[in-house]
Amino acid sequence: MTAIVAYPLLTALVTAFFKQSLVVPGRKFVGFDNIVDVLQGNFFQLFQQTMIFTLGTTILPFAIGFALALALNTRIRGANLMRGLMLIPWLVPGVVVSFLWMWIFNGNYGVMNALLAPLGVEPQAWLAQPGTAMWAVIIAKTWQSFPWIMVMLLAGLQTVPRELHEAAEMDGAGTVRRFFAITVPQLKGIIGLVLLLEFIWNFQHFDIIYVLTGGGPAGSTQTFATSVYETAFRGYDLGHAGALGLLWLILLMALVVVYVRFSEKGEER
Amino acid sequence: MKERTPRKAPALRADRPGVRVAAWASVIVCGGFGLLPVYWLLATSLTPRDQVFSYPPRLFPSEVSFEAYASLFSNSQLFTYMQNSIIVSVVTAVLSVIVSAYMGYSFSKFRYTGRRALMYFVLASQMFPQALLLVTLYTVFSAYGLLNTYTALVLSFTTFTLPLCVWMLKGFFDTIPNELIEAALMDGASRLRIIHSIVLPLSAPGMVAAGLFAFVRGWNDFIFALTLAGPDKQTLPPGLVNTYVGEAATAWPELMAASLVVSLPVALAFILLQRFLVSGMTAGAVKG
Amino acid sequence: MSANFPTRPSLTRRGALQLFGLGAAATALGGCMPTSGGASPQGSAGLSGAGPTDFKFASWSLTEAAAAPALEQIIDGYEAKQGVKVAPTSFPYNEYINQLTLQIKGGQFTGAAHVDVAWLGSLAAMGKLQDLSSLAEGRGYTDAALAAARFDGVQYALPWTIGAIGLVSNAEMLQKVGVAPDGFPTTIDGFEKTLKDLKALGGGIIPYAASTKAAQLKDVLIWMQTFGSPLVDGDTVTIGDDASVEAVTWYKSLYDQGLISPDVDRFDARSLFSQGRAAIYDDAPVGRNAVTKESPDANLASKLNPVARPVLKQGDKPRALVWGGAIAVVDGDGAATAGDFAQFATSDLDTVLGDYAVRGLPPATAEALESDKVASDAFGSLFSERITATATTNPLWAFTSYSQVESEIANRVQAVLVGSAKPADAMKAAGEAAQKLVR
Numbered sequence: 001m002t003a004i005v006a007y008p009l010l011t012a013l014v015t016a017f018f019k020q021s022l023v024v025p026g027r028k029f030v031g032f033d034n035i036v037d038v039l040q041g042n043f044f045q046l047f048q049q050t051m052i053f054t055l056g057t058t059i060l061p062f063a064i065g066f067a068l069a070l071a072l073n074t075r076i077r078g079a080n081l082m083r084g085l086m087l088i089p090w091l092v093p094g095v096v097v098s099f100l101w102m103w104i105f106n107g108n109y110g111v112m113n114a115l116l117a118p119l120g121v122e123p124q125a126w127l128a129q130p131g132t133a134m135w136a137v138i139i140a141k142t143w144q145s146f147p148w149i150m151v152m153l154l155a156g157l158q159t160v161p162r163e164l165h166e167a168a169e170m171d172g173a174g175t176v177r178r179f180f181a182i183t184v185p186q187l188k189g190i191i192g193l194v195l196l197l198e199f200i201w202n203f204q205h206f207d208i209i210y211v212l213t214g215g216g217p218a219g220s221t222q223t224f225a226t227s228v229y230e231t232a233f234r235g236y237d238l239g240h241a242g243a244l245g246l247l248w249l250i251l252l253m254a255l256v257v258v259y260v261r262f263s264e265k266g267e268e269r
Numbered sequence: 270m271k272e273r274t275p276r277k278a279p280a281l282r283a284d285r286p287g288v289r290v291a292a293w294a295s296v297i298v299c300g301g302f303g304l305l306p307v308y309w310l311l312a313t314s315l316t317p318r319d320q321v322f323s324y325p326p327r328l329f330p331s332e333v334s335f336e337a338y339a340s341l342f343s344n345s346q347l348f349t350y351m352q353n354s355i356i357v358s359v360v361t362a363v364l365s366v367i368v369s370a371y372m373g374y375s376f377s378k379f380r381y382t383g384r385r386a387l388m389y390f391v392l393a394s395q396m397f398p399q400a401l402l403l404v405t406l407y408t409v410f411s412a413y414g415l416l417n418t419y420t421a422l423v424l425s426f427t428t429f430t431l432p433l434c435v436w437m438l439k440g441f442f443d444t445i446p447n448e449l450i451e452a453a454l455m456d457g458a459s460r461l462r463i464i465h466s467i468v469l470p471l472s473a474p475g476m477v478a479a480g481l482f483a484f485v486r487g488w489n490d491f492i493f494a495l496t497l498a499g500p501d502k503q504t505l506p507p508g509l510v511n512t513y514v515g516e517a518a519t520a521w522p523e524l525m526a527a528s529l530v531v532s533l534p535v536a537l538a539f540i541l542l543q544r545f546l547v548s549g550m551t552a553g554a555v556k557g
Numbered sequence: 558m559s560a561n562f563p564t565r566p567s568l569t570r571r572g573a574l575q576l577f578g579l580g581a582a583a584t585a586l587g588g589c590m591p592t593s594g595g596a597s598p599q600g601s602a603g604l605s606g607a608g609p610t611d612f613k614f615a616s617w618s619l620t621e622a623a624a625a626p627a628l629e630q631i632i633d634g635y636e637a638k639q640g641v642k643v644a645p646t647s648f649p650y651n652e653y654i655n656q657l658t659l660q661i662k663g664g665q666f667t668g669a670a671h672v673d674v675a676w677l678g679s680l681a682a683m684g685k686l687q688d689l690s691s692l693a694e695g696r697g698y699t700d701a702a703l704a705a706a707r708f709d710g711v712q713y714a715l716p717w718t719i720g721a722i723g724l725v726s727n728a729e730m731l732q733k734v735g736v737a738p739d740g741f742p743t744t745i746d747g748f749e750k751t752l753k754d755l756k757a758l759g760g761g762i763i764p765y766a767a768s769t770k771a772a773q774l775k776d777v778l779i780w781m782q783t784f785g786s787p788l789v790d791g792d793t794v795t796i797g798d799d800a801s802v803e804a805v806t807w808y809k810s811l812y813d814q815g816l817i818s819p820d821v822d823r824f825d826a827r828s829l830f831s832q833g834r835a836a837i838y839d840d841a842p843v844g845r846n847a848v849t850k851e852s853p854d855a856n857l858a859s860k861l862n863p864v865a866r867p868v869l870k871q872g873d874k875p876r877a878l879v880w881g882g883a884i885a886v887v888d889g890d891g892a893a894t895a896g897d898f899a900q901f902a903t904s905d906l907d908t909v910l911g912d913y914a915v916r917g918l919p920p921a922t923a924e925a926l927e928s929d930k931v932a933s934d935a936f937g938s939l940f941s942e943r944i945t946a947t948a949t950t951n952p953l954w955a956f957t958s959y960s961q962v963e964s965e966i967a968n969r970v971q972a973v974l975v976g977s978a979k980p981a982d983a984m985k986a987a988g989e990a991a992q993k994l995v996r
Contacts (some may be wrong), residue, residue, distance in 0.1 A: 008405035009397055015404070022404075023662045023683055068299045071292035082296060084540050086303050091536040093489040095506040096528040099513070100310050103521055107820045108763075108829060111309055114325035123761075128769065128819035130975050143306060146299070151546070175288055197433075200395045207491040211510060216771050217819075218972035228400040233496060234655055235961050238404060245401035252396050319853055322832045324761070407663070416663040499665045500646050511656075512620065514649050519828040520622075 013249070015242035022236040034243035042219065042227075043247060049134070050203065050223040056138035057145065057205070058198040064142065065149030070179075072150075073157045083154070090147035094207030101140035102127065102212055130220035133213050137221050141208050149194050156190040157183070196259070203252065224248045314338070314526035321521050337522035341530060349501070350508030351531075357422045357494075357504055358487035364423065365430040365483035366476050372431070373438030374464055378450065394432050402428075403496055410497060417499040425493045430483035437482065441475030442468060477545040481538070488535055505531050598681075598688035598711055599888035603896040609639040612891025614898065615657060616671035618882075618916070619647035623846035627915035631902050634911075638901070641894060644668075651772040651822070654679065654960055661685055667889025669899050671717070674881035675954045677708040682957035686713045687886040692896055696904040702921035705950065706883040714883035717903040718918030722776075722841045722880040723944030728862040730836040733758060741864040743875075745783070745807070748867040752816040755836050763818040765811065766826035766835035769974055773822040774967035776839050778951060780804045783876045784869055789952035794995060796966060797981075797988030805973050805980040812974050819974070831857065837864075841880045842917045842940050863940040865947070877948040882918065919945065956995040965990040 016034055020027035068086060072079045089097070104112050107125030117123070126132045160183060168178050184191070206225045209215060215222035215230060222230075224244065232241035313321065317334040320327065341347065406425055407416070415421045445468055453463050469476070488505070495507035503511070509531065513524045539546065614632065618624040632643045646666065648656040654676045660666035661683055672680060680686055690712040693703055702716035728738045734754035742748045755764035768776040782788060784807070786800035795801070811817045821829070827844055829835035831852040840848075842863075849858045865875040884899035886892050902908060909925045912918075917937060920926060931937060953962055969987040972978040978986075 008402050008409060011408075012401045012405040022407075023658060064299045064302065067295040071295040071299075074288060074292045076289070076292050076296065082300060084543065086300065087539055087543070088307055088532075088536055089303055091485070091539050092528070092532045093491070093506050093535075095491050095510055096532055099509070099524055099528050100306055103313065103525065104306060104309060107818070108825070108834070109322055109324055109326065109521075111326050111328075114328075117325065125819035128975070130977055143302065146303070197395070203396070204399055206400060207489075207506070211491070211514070214771065216968075216971060217975045218771075218968060218977055220975070220977070224398065225400045228398060229403070229492065232400070232404045233659065234964065236658075241401065241404060245398045248398050248401075249396075253393075256393065256396065318851065322828070407659075411663045414664070417665045496659065499660055499663075500648075511648055511652065514652065519824055 012242055013246050015238045016246045018239050018242075020238040022232060022238055024236075027239075030239065034239045035247065038240060038243045038247060042222075043244070045219075046222060046224055046227055046244075047251070049221065050225075052134060053138060053141075053205070053209070053221075053223050054199060054202040056134075057141040057202040058195060060138065060142040061146035061149050062195060062198070064146040066153055068146070068150045069153035069157055070183075073154060083150075086150060087147050089143050090145065092144065094144065095211050097140055097144045098208050098211035101136065101143070101208075105136050127213055128217050130217055133217060133221050137209050137212055140212055141202070141205065144208065145198065145202075149198070152190055152194050153187065156187045160186045310525050310529055313521055314529055316522050318520075318522055334522075337526035338530075340523055341526050344512075346512065347505075347508070347527065347530075350503060350505045353419075353498075353502055353508075354488055354504040357419055357426065358484045360419070360423045361426040361430060361487035362480040362484040364427050365434045366480045368427070369431055369434035369438050369479060370469060370472075370476065371464075372435045374442055374468060376435065376439045377442035378447070399429065400492065403493060406493075407496055416497060417502050419502060421497045422487075422490075422494060422502070422504070425497060426483070426487045426490060430486045434479040434483055437479045438472065438475050441472045445471055474545040477542060481542060481546055484538075485535060597684060598713065599685055602687045602689045602886060602893075603692050603900070604893050607893050609641045609894045609897065610891050611642040611644065612895040612898065613644045613646055613666060613668035614671075614895070615646040615648070615660075615666065615669070617648060617650040617653045618671065618843075619645055620649045621847065623850050624843055624916050627912045630911055630915070631908055634908055635898050635901055639894070639897070643898065658683070661887055664889070667887045667895075668891045669895035669902075670885050670887055672714055672883055672885050674705050674714070674716075674719075674879070674883050675951065675959060677706065677713050677883070677885070678954060678957045679960050680885060681708045681711070681713050685887050685889075687888050687892060687896065688712060689715055689886060689896060689899065692900045696900060697922040697924050698904065699921060699923050699926070702881075705879060705881045706921075714885035715899045715903045716921035717882045717884050718843075718912075718916070719879070719881040719921050720841055720919040720940070721877045721945040721948035722779075722839055723877045723940065723948075724837055724864050724866055725830070725840050725844065726837045726862045726864050727830065727833070727835075727857075728860045730755065730758075730762075730833070730860075731862070738862050741862075742867055743865070744871055745867050745869055749811070749816070752811065752837075753814070756814070756816055761834065763821075763829055763835045764816045764837065766821050766829045766838040767808075767811070767817040768822055768826065768839065769812065769817060769819050769971070770822040770825070771964065771967045771971050774970050775963050777805065777808055777970050778953070778966070779866065779876050779878045780808060782949075783866060783873075787952070789955070792995070794953070794962070794988050794991040796991060797985040801988075802980050802984045805970055805984055808970070809973050809980060833857075842919070842937060845917050845936060846915065858936075861936060863936065863943055865943045875944075875947050877944045877946075879948045879950045953991075958994040961994050962991045965994065 015027075017029060017031060018027040019030045019034075072083055072086075092100075104110055105126035107113070107123065107128060110126070112126060113121075113123040124132060126136045164182050164186070165178055168182055173181065204225045205223070206229065209221055209223060209226050210229070213221045215226045228241050228244050228248070231237050231244060235241075312328070312330055314337050315333045315335070316327075316330040317332060317336065320330060320332075403425075406421075410416045410418075410421045449467065450463055453467055454460075458466075490504070491506040491510070494504040495510070498504065498507070500511070509527055513520070513527065616628055618628050628645075632645065635641075636643055646660075654673070657666065657670060657672075658679070661670075661680070670680075688711050693712050693715055698716055699719075702719040703712065705719050706712065706714040706716040726741065731738075731741070731751070734751060734757075736742070736751055742751050752764040755762055768774055778788065781796070781801040781804040784800040784804035786798050786804065787795055788801075789795060808817070812819070818829075823840065823844075826835060826838040827840065827848050828851070830838050831848040831850075831854075833852075833854055845858070845861060849861070854860075866877060868875055884903055886896045886899055902912075903920075904922050906922075906924055906928070909920045909922065910928060910930050913920055913925070913931055913934075917934070919937065919941065920931065925931060953959055956962060966987045969978065969983040969990075973980050973983045
C-alpha cells in the first residue's frame with residue numbers, strides 16, 4: 001500500500017519544481033518558481049477558506065449529531081424509526097447532495113427564498129454571493145455528515161455503564177452535571193476519533209464544493225482540493241498544482257505533528 | 270429495524286420533563302434539518318414540469334406527476350452508469366475487505382518494528398491530497414492504457430478505502446482474546462488456519478461494516494471516476510453530473526428523480542445492515 | 558467521396574458572405590495567428606478507398622433536449638447509408654472542451670468531434686487532429702465558413718454551423734415599455750434606460766438575463782469590444798485598457814441595479830426567458846427551440862425578436878460574436894470513417910436541412926444557405942441581418958491556451974460583480990494573467 005499511495009504522491013510532488021503541462025509533452029526544471037508563484041498568489045486566501053470550510057463542516061455536524069444522539073438515546077417514542085430515517089442524508093452521494101442544495105438555494109426559483117420571504121428576507125442568490133456561498137456549501141456538507149457522527153456517538157453512548165449515571169443521580173447530580181462529568185469523559189475516545197477523521201476528510205473534501213459552486217463565485221469557495229484539481233485538470237498546469245499540493249502537505253504535516261504531540265501528552269497523564 | 274437494547278444501555282432517563290422537552294426539541298430541529306431536504310427532493314421529483322418554475326414554489330405539488338421518472342427510465346445511459354457503479358463498488362468492497370483483513374490482523378496480533386510507524390502512515394495517508402494523487406494516477410494509468418477501465422477505478426478506490434478498513438478490522442481483532450489464538454496454536458493450528466477458521470468468523474460484523482464502508486466510498490466517489498473513466502465506464506456520480514449539469518440543470522424534476530433513484534439502493538442496504546455497521550465502526554474506537 | 562457539388566457562382570457566394578457578414582471573421586482567423594504551438598496535423602483524412610468502420614462521435618448537443626433529435630437524425634442517416642455503428646459520446650457544453658481534451662490526451666477518444674470553433678487552437682495544439690483540407694474541397698462550403706474552421710492556416714475541422722451569438726428579446730415585453738420590434742435602442746444609454754423601464758414593470762422581472770456565472774462570463778468580452786477594446790493587439794492582450802474597464806464598470810452597475818441577475822448562465826437565461834421572467838438574453842439561434850419548447854406561453858415563438866447589440870456612440874457598428882460549430886477528426890481508430898461522416902453531416906444537403914429544421918443554426922454550405930427552407934425562415938433571416946451580419950471572431954481564439962485565458966478573465970469579472978475587486982485592478986490583473994498564458 002505504501003507503494004500505491006506513496007509513489008504517485010512523490011511523483012506528483014516532484015512536478016512542483018517543473019514547468020509541465022498535462023496535455024503537451026515535455027517539462028522544464030524551474031526550481032522554486034512555482035512555489036513562489038503560489039505563495040505570492042492566493043495561497044493564504046485558499047488556506048483561510050479551506051480552514052473555514054473544514055472547521056465549519058466538522059463543528060456543525062458534530063453539534064447536530066451529538067444533540068440527536070443524546071435525544072435518541074432517551075426513551076422517546078419513535079427513536080428507532082428516527083435513527084433509521086436520519087441515516088438517509090449520509091447515504092446520498094455527494095453529487096446528489098449538491099444537486100439538492102443547488103435547487104434549494106437557487107436564487108430564482110429556490111425554496112429557501114420562499115421559506116424566508118415571510119420573515120422579510122429579500123430573495124438572495126445564495127450560491128452567487130461570496131458571503132453566503134461558503135455557508136451554503138458548509139450547510140450542504142453538514143447535512144451529509146451529521147448522520148455518521150450521530151451513529152458513532154449513539155453507539156458510544158450505549159456503552160456508558162448505566163450504574164455510573166445511577167450512582168451520580170443518587171448523589172444528586174443533575175442532568176447537565178452528569179453529562180459533563182460522566183457522558184463526555186466516557187465518550188472521549190470516540191469523540192476524538194470522530195473529530196479527527198472529520199477534520200482530515202473535510203480538509204480534502206471535493207465533491208460538494210465542485211458541483212455546488214465550482215469554487216465560485218470569484219473563487220470564494222475554492223479550497224486546496226478544488227484548486228489543485230482546477231489547476232491540474234482545467235488549467236493543465238501540473239507544476240503549479242504540484243506546488244500547491246506540496247505546500248498543502250507540509251501544512252497538514254505540521255498540524256498532525258501538533259496533534260500527535262498533544263494527544264500523546266494526554267495519554268501520559 | 271428493531272434493535273435490542275442491552276441492559277446497561279440507555280444513559281439518560283426520559284422521565285424528567287426537562288430532558289424530555291430538550292430531547293424532543295433537538296429531534297424536531299435537527300430532524301427537520303435532516304428530513305425537509307429529503308421531502309423537497311421527493312416533492313420536486315413528482316412536480317409536473319410546468320409547475321416547477323412557479324414562484325413562490327408550492328410546498329405541496331397540486332398534482333402529482335410521474336413524467337420525470339418515466340423520462341428517467343427511458344434513458345438507457347443511466348442504466349449503464351448504474352451498472353458500472355455496482356460493478357466497481359462491489360469489487361472495491363470485496364478487495365478492500367480481503368486485503369485489510371490480513372493487514373488488520375498483522376497490526377492487531379503481531380508486534381514488530383515499524384508497526385507503530387506503519388499505523389501512523391495508514392492514518393496519515395488519509396490526509397494525502399487526493400486531488401494531487403489523481404494527477405499521477407491519471408498519467409500512470411494513461412501510460413499503461415488503463416484509463417477508462419474498471420481496473421483503474423477499483424485500484425484507486427481501494428487505495429483510499431484500505432486505511433480505514435484496516436483500522437476498523439484492527440479494532441475488531443483487538444477484541445478477540447489472545448488466549449483463544451494461543452490455545453489454537455498449542456493445538457497445532459497454523460497461523461493462516463487460525464485466521465480463517467477462528468478470527469475471521471468472529472469478526473464477520475466488522476468485515477460487513479468494512480465492506481459497506483468501501484462499497485459506499487466507491488458508490489459515492491466523484492472526482493476519480495470523473496477523471497479516470499470515460500463515458501462508457503463512468504459511474505453514477507460523474508454520469509449524473511455529465512447528464513444533468515448544463516442545460517438539464519434546469520430540468521429539476523428529472524434531476525431530483527434521478528438523484529432519488531441513485532440514492533435508494535444504498536439507503537436500503539444500509540438501513541438493513543445498520544447493526545453491523547455501527548458495531549464494526551465503533552469496535553475499536555469505543556473501547557480505545 | 559460521393560458526388561462533387563459544383564462550386565457556386567461568385568456572386569452568390571458574395572451574397573452569402575454579406576448575409577453572414579463573415580468577411581471580417583475570415584481575415585481575423587486567417588491573418589493573425591501569433592502562436593502555432595508547434596502542433597502539426599496527424600494522418601490522412603477521409604475514407605480514401607478503405608471500407609467504412611464503426612467510430613465514435615462526440616457532441617455537446619446530444620445533452621440538450623431541444624437539439625439532440627437533430628443529431629440523432631444525422632447519426633441514423635449515416636448508419637443507414639454506410640452500414641456502420643456510430644457510438645455517441647456526450648458532455649454538457651460547459652464541461653465539454655475540458656473533458657474532450659482529457660479523453661483525447663488519454664487516448665480514449667478518437668473519431669469525430671463536434672467542436673466550437675473557439676476551441677480549435679487548444680485542440681490543435683495537442684497534435685492529434687487530422688488535416689481535413691482534402692475533404693473540404695468541392696463540397697460548396699462558403700469561404701467564410703471554411704476560414705472559421707481553420708487554425709494556423711490548417712483546415713482542422715469542417716464547418717458545420719457558422720453563425721453568431723447575439724441579443725434575443727421578447728417583443729411583447731418590450732412593447733409594454735414602448736419599444737417597438739424594430740425600435741430597439743441602438744446605444745448603450747438607451748439600452749440601459751429600457752432595462753430600467755422593464756425593471757419598473759415589477760413582478761420580479763430580470764430585464765436582461767446576461768451571463769453572470771463564470772462558465773459563460775465570456776459573454777462580457779463582446780461588451781468590452783463594444784466599448785472599444787480590441788482585446789488583443791498583435792501579441793499583446795489589451796484587457797485592462799480603459800475600454801475594458803469601462804465595460805466591466807458598466808456591467809457591474811447593471812448588476813447592482815438588478816438589471817442583470819446573479820447566478821445566470823446560458824441555460825438559466827433560457828429557462829428564465831422561456832418562463833417570461835427575462836425580457837432579453839444572449840444566445841445563438843439554436844436557443845429558439847430550447848426556449849419555446851418548455852415555455853408556458855404557447856405563442857413565445859412569435860414574440861422572439863433578435864436585435865442588434867447597442868453601441869457606445871450612435872453610428873458605431875454593432876458588435877456580435879461568431880459562434881460556430883465544426884466537426885474535427887481525432888486521429889486513431891475509426892478516423893477515416895469519422896472524416897467521411899464529418900463531410901456527410903456538414904455538407905449533405907438533405908442532412909443539413911433536416912438539421913436546420915431542428916437546431917436552426919445557419920449551415921456552412923452556399924447551397925444550403927440559399928435553399929428555401931433557410932432563406933424563408935423569418936427568425937433566422939432577421940438574426941442574420943441584425944446580428945450575424947456584423948459578427949467577428951474573438952481575437953483571443955488565436956491562442957492555444959484560449960480556454961485558460963477565458964476562465965482567468967471570467968473569474969476576475971466575477972470578482973468585480975460580487976464586489977470583491979475594483980474593475981480597474983481586476984481587469985489589469987486579468988490582462989496580465991492572460992498575457993502570461995499566451996506568452
